[in-house]
Amino acid sequence: MKNSQTVLAFQESWLAEPRVALDKKIAEYLGSIVVDQTGAFLSQVAETKLRSQAETLANELKTQGEKLFKEKPLAGVCIGIKDNIAVEGEQLTCGSRILEKYRAPYSATVIERCEKAGALIFGKLNLDEFAMGSSGENSAYLKTSHPTHPDRVCGGSSSGSALAVAGRLVDTSLGSDTGGSIRLPASFCGTFGLKPTYGRVSRYGLVAYGSSLDQIGPLSNSLSDLELMARVIYGSDPRDSTSVQTELAGWNSEVSKSANPRPQFGFLADNCLEGLQPEIRLQYEVLKEQARSKGAQVSEIDLGFLKQSVPVYYIIAMCEASSNLSRFDGVRYQSRAAASFEASKLDEFYESTRALFGSEVKKRILLGAFALSSGYYDDYYLKAAKVRRLIAQELNQVFQKIEAIVLPTSSTTAFKKGERQTDPVKMFLSDLYTVVANLAGVPALAFPHSKDNEGLPIGFQIMGPGFSDEKLVIWAEQYLTQAIDVGAK
Amino acid sequence: MDIFKLSKLARIKLDESESSTVKRDIETILQYVKVIQEVDTVSVDPLLHPHDLAALLRPDVAFIRSESDSLKILDSAPETLGRGFKVPPIV
Numbered sequence: 001m002k003n004s005q006t007v008l009a010f011q012e013s014w015l016a017e018p019r020v021a022l023d024k025k026i027a028e029y030l031g032s033i034v035v036d037q038t039g040a041f042l043s044q045v046a047e048t049k050l051r052s053q054a055e056t057l058a059n060e061l062k063t064q065g066e067k068l069f070k071e072k073p074l075a076g077v078c079i080g081i082k083d084n085i086a087v088e089g090e091q092l093t094c095g096s097r098i099l100e101k102y103r104a105p106y107s108a109t110v111i112e113r114c115e116k117a118g119a120l121i122f123g124k125l126n127l128d129e130f131a132m133g134s135s136g137e138n139s140a141y142l143k144t145s146h147p148t149h150p151d152r153v154c155g156g157s158s159s160g161s162a163l164a165v166a167g168r169l170v171d172t173s174l175g176s177d178t179g180g181s182i183r184l185p186a187s188f189c190g191t192f193g194l195k196p197t198y199g200r201v202s203r204y205g206l207v208a209y210g211s212s213l214d215q216i217g218p219l220s221n222s223l224s225d226l227e228l229m230a231r232v233i234y235g236s237d238p239r240d241s242t243s244v245q246t247e248l249a250g251w252n253s254e255v256s257k258s259a260n261p262r263p264q265f266g267f268l269a270d271n272c273l274e275g276l277q278p279e280i281r282l283q284y285e286v287l288k289e290q291a292r293s294k295g296a297q298v299s300e301i302d303l304g305f306l307k308q309s310v311p312v313y314y315i316i317a318m319c320e321a322s323s324n325l326s327r328f329d330g331v332r333y334q335s336r337a338a339a340s341f342e343a344s345k346l347d348e349f350y351e352s353t354r355a356l357f358g359s360e361v362k363k364r365i366l367l368g369a370f371a372l373s374s375g376y377y378d379d380y381y382l383k384a385a386k387v388r389r390l391i392a393q394e395l396n397q398v399f400q401k402i403e404a405i406v407l408p409t410s411s412t413t414a415f416k417k418g419e420r421q422t423d424p425v426k427m428f429l430s431d432l433y434t435v436v437a438n439l440a441g442v443p444a445l446a447f448p449h450s451k452d453n454e455g456l457p458i459g460f461q462i463m464g465p466g467f468s469d470e471k472l473v474i475w476a477e478q479y480l481t482q483a484i485d486v487g488a489k
Numbered sequence: 490m491d492i493f494k495l496s497k498l499a500r501i502k503l504d505e506s507e508s509s510t511v512k513r514d515i516e517t518i519l520q521y522v523k524v525i526q527e528v529d530t531v532s533v534d535p536l537l538h539p540h541d542l543a544a545l546l547r548p549d550v551a552f553i554r555s556e557s558d559s560l561k562i563l564d565s566a567p568e569t570l571g572r573g574f575k576v577p578p579i580v
Contacts, residue, residue: 105561198539212538238547242538311522322499329500331574336567343578351502362501363511367518369499370490379526385535387528392536424514425521441539466540 108205180434322368
């Protein structure tokens with residue numbers, strides 16, 4: 001039987017039998033990873049390392065008792081890490097051939113924080129190459145499949161992070177979200193996923209894709225696990241110049257006491273819901289009624305800028321990507337394809353190594369280079385950055401009137417593999433409801449809600465103004481989630 | 490849009506079959522993103538960063554890494570020269 005305990009429930013049972021409970025859980029997870037067919041893991045940490053960490057923790061638990069969980073809130077928590085986040089000594093492929101042999105020389109800040117808090121890192125998780133993709137179909141390594149419907153995609157780009165959690169291969173995982181990359185796979189696979197306020201979680205050790213959009217965040221099977229992870233990974237970091245350098249960065253559990261007991265939620269008006277899968281449309285109404293019956297105030301809002309948000313997002317993300325990925329040049333990160341080392345063949349030197357990028361990555365670098373090039377910069381990059389400001393301003397005006405927006409995560413449930421691979425625009429539209437949070441730097445929490453006629457998970461998200469992350473967790477729990485297990489398994 | 494010029498600029502070489510697919514996709518995307526041209530942005534400043542923060546500067550104090558940390562970074566290089574990355578000659 002697969003482990004379906006929350007972390008807090010596990011810690012309680014572990015306290016009763018410090019010698020066996022953790023060992024048993026590790027054995028169960030390792031067994032599930034061996035038979036996993038979804039392509040969640042790209043690499044695993046050595047079992048001997050896990051076992052010795054577990055033994056140390058068990059000894060600490062025996063001497064300290066439950067005080068251990070105050071000092072190490074993630075003690076005994078088994079986690080998986082998206083393979084674009086650095087774990088010292090482990091591979092860091094970003095799902096790309098260009099980093100096939102690269103090993104991280106240091107750990108990301110989030111990893112240091114998780115390890116200090118007692119988490120056990122099980123390994124590195126699959127992703128769309130350099131986090132570019134919405135379906136999970138762009139990894140240069142393992143193919144991914146939806147956990148319950150093998151002909152469907154699992155969503156991306158944090159594909160493995162959602163699969164490992166939904167398939168109960170770990171307790172929780174870390175992913176990264178540039179335009180929906182945590183929330184989309186979370187929704188497709190029936191898990192929770194949190195995209196934090198920009199700057200509240202350090203990006204140090206995260207391989208950059210769109211630097212002004214990227215945030216690391218947790219995925220889990222319960223809100224309490226999500227909050228536990230957030231509590232640990234949030235906080236300012238002097239090593240990330242975009243990190244919020246005040247105490248506001250850290251997770252504030254006191255917020256729950258000041259959260260409005262009758263919050264005002266905005267639900268999208270009909271004109272923002274065109275093209276929504278009928279079952280999602282229906283469940284959106286159910287959710288609205290549910291929130292109202294539980295005491296929330298519900299109003300209708302019109303986000304007229306949704307249609308512009310996807311083009312703005314893609315222009316900015318691709319421009320930032322073309323700049324960020326210029327570092328992969330055959331000099332610093334292991335892979336070098338060129339045999340010759342001559343000045344006359346300098347272009348060939350770079351081009352031969354960069355040929356190791358997959359086609360989606362090449363396309364985005366080229367588009368970014370185009371949008372930044374002389375003669376086009378004003379019309380594309382600069383224009384997009386200006387519209388970005390208008391979108392952020394309009395969103396802030398909406399948040400003057402209501403406290404949070406409840407909206408779909410995607411206009412469909414998990415679609416069929418290959419279905420959108422040949423139509424880039426259709427693929428981009430998968431991100432229609434998610435990119436706004438990244439453009440404005442605000443938090444959004446994806447939560448599972450129900451299922452469609454084929455049994456595929458339907459998820460929604462709640463998005464609030466900057467620094468409302470804690471409230472989103474509370475409101476999701478009180479007004480938006482059902483007391484039944486809607487996880488994939 | 491000149492795909493050959495672009496691929497030269499980005500140091501991304503495309504073979505013939507790849508270049509026609511990529512060219513087609515890029516043209517489709519450029520057509521799609523045109524919708525933002527209609528938005529009136531007169532007197533709007535670009536938003537380059539979500540919080541409009543000025544770049545935060547840390548105190549001007551060197552952060553000394555240990556010798557072994559430096560070596561770990563160099564371990565990642567395909568080729569090194571002394572304590573540095575070996576780069577291709579440019580002249």
